[in-house]
Amino acid sequence: xxxxxxxxxxxxxxxxxxxxxxxxxxxxxxxxxxxxxxxxxxxxxxxxxxxxxxxxxxxxxxxxxxxxxxxxxxxxxxxxxxxxxxxxxxxxxxxxxxxxxxxxxxxxxxxxxxxxxxxxxxxxxxxxxxxxxxxxxxxxxxxxxxxxxxxxxxxxxxxxxxxxxxxxxxxxxxxxxxxxxxxxxxxxxxxxxxxxxxxxxxxxxxxxxxxxxxxxxxxxxxxxxxxxxxxxxxxxxxxxxxxxxxxxxxxxxxxxxxxxxxxxxxxxxxxxxxxxxxxxxxxxxxxxxxxxxxxxxxxxxxxxxxxxxxxxxxxxxxxxxxxxxxxxxxxxxxxxxxxxxxxx
Amino acid sequence: xxxxxxxxxxxxxxxxxxxxxxxxxxxxxxxxxxxxxxxxxxxxxxxxxxxxxxxxxxxxxxxxxxxxxxxxxxxxxxxxxxxxxxxxxxxxxxxxxxxxxxxxxxxxxxxxxxxxxxxxxxxxxxxxxxxxxxxxxxxxxxxxxxxxxxxxxxxxxxxxxxxxxxxxxxxxxxxxxxxxxxxxxxxxxxxxxxxxxxxxxxxxxxxxxxxxxxxxxxxxxxxxxxxxxxxxxxxxxxxxxxxxxxxxxxxxxxxxxxxxxxxxxxxxxxxxxxxxxxxxxxxxxxxxxxxxxxxxxxxxxxxxxxxxxxxxxxxxxxxxxxxxxxxxxxxxxxxxxxxxxxxx
Numbered sequence: 001x002x003x004x005x006x007x008x009x010x011x012x013x014x015x016x017x018x019x020x021x022x023x024x025x026x027x028x029x030x031x032x033x034x035x036x037x038x039x040x041x042x043x044x045x046x047x048x049x050x051x052x053x054x055x056x057x058x059x060x061x062x063x064x065x066x067x068x069x070x071x072x073x074x075x076x077x078x079x080x081x082x083x084x085x086x087x088x089x090x091x092x093x094x095x096x097x098x099x100x101x102x103x104x105x106x107x108x109x110x111x112x113x114x115x116x117x118x119x120x121x122x123x124x125x126x127x128x129x130x131x132x133x134x135x136x137x138x139x140x141x142x143x144x145x146x147x148x149x150x151x152x153x154x155x156x157x158x159x160x161x162x163x164x165x166x167x168x169x170x171x172x173x174x175x176x177x178x179x180x181x182x183x184x185x186x187x188x189x190x191x192x193x194x195x196x197x198x199x200x201x202x203x204x205x206x207x208x209x210x211x212x213x214x215x216x217x218x219x220x221x222x223x224x225x226x227x228x229x230x231x232x233x234x235x236x237x238x239x240x241x242x243x244x245x246x247x248x249x250x251x252x253x254x255x256x257x258x259x260x261x262x263x264x265x266x267x268x269x270x271x272x273x274x275x276x277x278x279x280x281x282x283x284x285x286x287x288x289x290x291x292x293x294x295x296x297x298x299x300x301x302x303x304x305x306x307x308x309x310x311x312x313x314x315x316x317x318x319x320x321x322x323x324x325x326x327x328x329x330x331x332x333x334x335x336x337x338x339x340x341x342x343x344x
Numbered sequence: 345x346x347x348x349x350x351x352x353x354x355x356x357x358x359x360x361x362x363x364x365x366x367x368x369x370x371x372x373x374x375x376x377x378x379x380x381x382x383x384x385x386x387x388x389x390x391x392x393x394x395x396x397x398x399x400x401x402x403x404x405x406x407x408x409x410x411x412x413x414x415x416x417x418x419x420x421x422x423x424x425x426x427x428x429x430x431x432x433x434x435x436x437x438x439x440x441x442x443x444x445x446x447x448x449x450x451x452x453x454x455x456x457x458x459x460x461x462x463x464x465x466x467x468x469x470x471x472x473x474x475x476x477x478x479x480x481x482x483x484x485x486x487x488x489x490x491x492x493x494x495x496x497x498x499x500x501x502x503x504x505x506x507x508x509x510x511x512x513x514x515x516x517x518x519x520x521x522x523x524x525x526x527x528x529x530x531x532x533x534x535x536x537x538x539x540x541x542x543x544x545x546x547x548x549x550x551x552x553x554x555x556x557x558x559x560x561x562x563x564x565x566x567x568x569x570x571x572x573x574x575x576x577x578x579x580x581x582x583x584x585x586x587x588x589x590x591x592x593x594x595x596x597x598x599x600x601x602x603x604x605x606x607x608x609x610x611x612x613x614x615x616x617x618x619x620x621x622x623x624x625x626x627x628x629x630x631x632x633x634x635x636x637x638x639x640x641x642x643x644x645x646x647x648x649x650x651x652x653x654x655x656x657x658x659x660x661x662x663x664x665x666x667x668x669x670x671x672x673x674x675x676x677x678x679x680x681x682x683x684x685x686x687x688x
Contacts, residue, residue, distance in 0.1 A: 017421055018434050019409070019541040023657070024630060024650025065363070065687040073684040077361055077677060088677030090362050097671040098664050197363040197687060283647075286368060303627075303647035303665070306368025313367070320442050320664040321647070327441040333421060333432030340417040343409040343541060 001035030001277035009034030012041075015334040019343065023328060025300060026321070029280065030329040033322065036253050036278055037162070041330040044253060047100035047319040048161035049091060049312040050152055050243050051078060054236035055110035055127030056172035057136065058214075063207040064172045065199045068127075071171050072111035078104045078169070078311075079116050086118065091167060091311035100316050101159065105152055107145055108235030109170075122148035128233040131176060131214045136233020142226060145235045149242025157250050163319050164247040165255045166240035166264065167312020171197075174287065176234040177263035179211045181289050183220065183228050184266040185296055192289030194259075197308075225270035240264040245271075248278040253322065255315035258285035258308065262293035269297060282318035283307055345379030345621035353378030356385075359678040363687065367672060369644060373624065374669040380597050380622055381506070385674040388597060391444035391663040392505035393435060393656040394496055394587050395422060398580035399454035399471030400516035401480065402558075407551040408516045409543045412471075416455035418513050422448045422655075423460050430462065435511060435655035444660050445503065449496055451489055452579030453514075466492035472577040475520060475558045480577020486570060489579045493586025501594050507663050508591040509599045510584035510608065511656020515541075518631065520578040521607035523555045525633050527564065527572050528610040529640055536633030538603075540652075569614035584608040589615075592622040597666065599659035602629040602652065606637035613641060626662035627651055 009031045014020055021027065033042045053075050059068045074089060082088045085096055095102045105120040106113050110127035113119065124145045128136035137145075153164060174196035181192040189211050195204055220231035229238055241264045247254045256265055256279055268275045281299035284291060286308040294301060302321050307314045335342050353375045358364055365371065377386045397419045403412045418433060426432045429440055439446045449464040450457050454471035457463065468489045472480035481489075497508060518540035525536040533555045539548055564575035573582055585608045591598045600609055600623055612619045625643035628635060630652040638645060646665050651658045679686050 016434070017418065017432065018653050022541070022651065022653040023434060024652065026649055026651070026661075067685050069685050070687075073682065074361065077682040077684060080677065080682060082675065082677060084675040088361065088675070088682055090360070090367060090672050090676055093671040093675035094668045096675065097668045197366070302649060305370055305646060305665075307366065307370070308368070309362050309366040317370075317665060317668055321649075321661060324438045324441045324661055327437040328434050331426065331428040331432070331437035331440065332434055333424065333426060338417065338421040338424060338432055340421060341411050341413050343414075 002038050005038055005040055006031050006035040008040040009329055013329060016332040017335055017338050017340050025302060026325040026328065029322060030325040033253060033326045034329060036251055038251060042326045043330055044162035044323060044326055046160035047163045048103060048156040049095055049100050049165040049167050049316050050103045050156060051091060051167040051169060051311055052105045052107040052236035052239035053169040054108040054234060055170060056176060057128050057130035058132055058175050058210060059172040060130055061132055061210045063175045063210055065197045066171050068110060068171045071169060072109050072113055074169050075104065075109060075113060079118050089311060090309055090313050091316060094313055094316045098316060098320050100319060103152055103156055105239060107148065107239040120152055124235050128235060131179060131233050132210045135231045136176065137230045139230050142230040142238050145238035146242035149239035150246035153243040153246035157252060163253045163255055163322060164243060165312040165315030166243045166261050167257060168236040168240060168260050168310055170236050173234055173260050175207055175211060176232050176237060177260040178289060179214050179232040180228060180263040181266060181293060182215060184222050184270060185292055187292060192292060194288035225267045229267050237264045241268050244268045244275060248275045253280055254278050255280050255282055255318050257282055257312045257314040258310055259287040259290045260310055262290055265297055266293060280322060282314035285314060346382050349382055349384055350375050350379040352384040353673055357673060360676040361679055361682050361684050369646060370669040370672065373666060374673040377597060377670045378673060380595055382595060386670045387674055388506035388667060388670055390504035391507045392447060392500040393439055393444050393509040393511050393660050394447045394500060395435060395511040395513060395655055396449045396451040396580035396583035398452040398514040398578060400514060400520060401472050401474035402476055402519050402554060403516040404474055405476055405554045407519045407554055409541045410515050412454060412515045414515045415513060416453050416457055419448065419453060419457060423462055433655060434653055434657050435660060438657055438660045442660060442664050444663060447496055447500055449583060451492065451583040464496055468579050472579060475523060475577050476554045479575045481574045483574050486574040486582050489582035490586035493583035494590035497587040497590035501596060507597045507599055507666060508587060509656040509659030510587045510605050511601060512580040512584060512604050512654055514580050517578055517604050519551055519555060520576050520581060521604040522633060523558050523576040524572060524607040525610060525637060526559060528566050528614060529636055531636060536636060538632035569611045573611050581608045585612050588612045588619060592619045597624055598622050599624050599626055599662050601626055601656045601658040602654055603631040603634045604654055606634055609641055610637060624666060626658035629658065
């Protein structure tokens with residue numbers, strides 16, 4: 001981000017017709033957006049949510065409340081024709097409301113998905129390996145998923161996206177997200193492992209054991225972030241990392257939804273610390289460990305809705321707040337322009 | 345609100361393609377919106393913010409960081425032609441971003457405002473009397489301001505508003521808002537009196553003393569809410585009360601911004617408890633006492649941006665979240681419709 005532009009933006013915020021600081025966190029966000037877009041009066045417009053789907057070998061261990069067949073069924077739901085338009089999932093309904101465009105990618109679903117004009121076929125393999133017993137992905141598979149995500153982000157930006165929301169769907173994917181978070185943050189498994197879609201106590205205990213076993217394998221070290229990603233896996237997590245890296249490289253803002261997105265961001269900032277300048281946190285999600293991710297990323301969440309759905313829903317909900325923050329910096333008059341007396 | 349419809353909406357939320365409860369507070373909001381609009385698949389569309397401006401005799405006591413001349417100057421700013429459209433204040437910039445319509449009313453500014461095609465001239469008197477020493481308004485003036493607010497809400501609803509955001513501008517108006525809150529909630533002055541636009545410690549102490557004096561006068565009792573409103577005043581507060589009463593009577597949703605709006609809502613639910621069914625809290629604002637207002641109203645704020653600007657800004661920012669909540673209930677497919685397996 002551009003420090004000089006941010007300084008100009010900060011100075012401009014202080015001259016706008018409102019009590020200093022009265023827009024709270026929106027003022028900080030507006031200044032960060034100025035840095036991202038390289039102008040003290042940023043004008044982001046298009047919003048894109050990229051929903052990457054992938055399956056997880058670790059579901060064989062019984063770590064989720066839902067069967068893995070839900071992943072392909074939800075992909076079909078993202079694409080379904082409904083009376084309201086394309087897509088019958090939460091992310092579709094919310095995206096239609098706020099004017100965001102939805103991209104759906106198969107990053108590695110364990111099923112033969114029928115071809116669909118709106119489905120980006122980018123499957124690297126039919127789900128990951130079981131991370132409890134072996135590396136979930138090879139380095140080559142991991143890189144391919146990252147590149148596929150970057151390619152779709154490039155397309156979305158070409159289509160007009162200024163705000164990119166990485167989203168995900170993958171039954172079992174809070175397990176790799178927790179494993180990645182434990183390793184990258186150096187935290188205990190229990191501190192970053194929650195109920196995901198809503199598992200019971202017995203399943204939660206098993207999930208923690210599975211993750212502990214995965215971390216005890218002769219595996220990866222935090223100093224090798226792509227190695228951690230391959231070891232603990234998640235094709236859609238790797239795909240989202242690619243979305244983030246491309247978005248940052250093209251100076252677009254990235255809105256983080258929940259815990260799984262956060263795990264991709266942890267890999268991202270370890271690879272490229274400057275990525276952090278492009279990240280904005282939507283809300284604090286209900287999944288344990290999300291707060292630790294955000295603290296590490298230095299991000300303050302905007303809302304507290306207790307979301308724990310994924311799909312990028314929180315990021316899409318946050319988009320109007322980000323666009324509004326930019327609008328205050330861009331469109332408000334200064335005290336001088338409006339001839340409003342200043343305070344003491 | 346319609347209890348049977350809310351029951352249907354709650355049942356429908358449980359069948360939608362997502363883990364139960366994973367949309368958090370949005371699910372409760374969607375069910376309440378179903379009750380407001382009388383259908384389990386509510387479809388609110390238009391958003392209107394009604395910014396009422398008024399002045400306050402109590403500014404003679406030096407309770408604000410800004411001179412009273414700011415009130416008419418900000419009204420001019422709400423109406424100013426800018427390169428971005430009509431209005432150069434924060435509420436204008438945010439409303440343009442989220443597609444809300446802005447109505448501006450003179451409810452009692454202490455100035456001769458030039459006529460403007462977009463200014464609703466509804467001034468009852470040129471500011472209130474000084475509430476420290478006498479009743480701020482007569483009962484007749486109070487009623488006239490309430491009726492004027494109701495009339496403008498009627499217009500906004502006629503123009504298509506389903507979500508109404510009462511907003512305000514009035515230098516000194518956190519003083520009557522604090523006085524009203526102290527009386528209606530039975531709380532100490534210190535618990536509901538903050539820095540408003542940002543007064544220093546000396547001014548804050550004086551502001552509290554002024555409010556204490558006002559409450560010690562032979563004045564109003566909480567059992568007579570319109571009496572409290574007249575006694576402690578605020579023409580724009582009375583105007584916003586009228587907006588709320590009319591919106592509720594026409595079964596529209598009301599989005600509450602900050603502390604001054606909250607004081608009008610306290611009068612409102614004391615007059616007509618059913619009004620509470622139509623109220624939705626945007627965020628928790630930084631002004632002390634707002635949390636106590638929301639607790640009394642039984643409302644959970646959606647975001648935590650630390651706003652303390654007023655003008656209805658927070659309510660407008662919250663509008664996309666409310667519209668999105670309704671959209672999930674309306675547009676998402678059920679597990680059965682989407683052939684998605686349910687969890688255990």
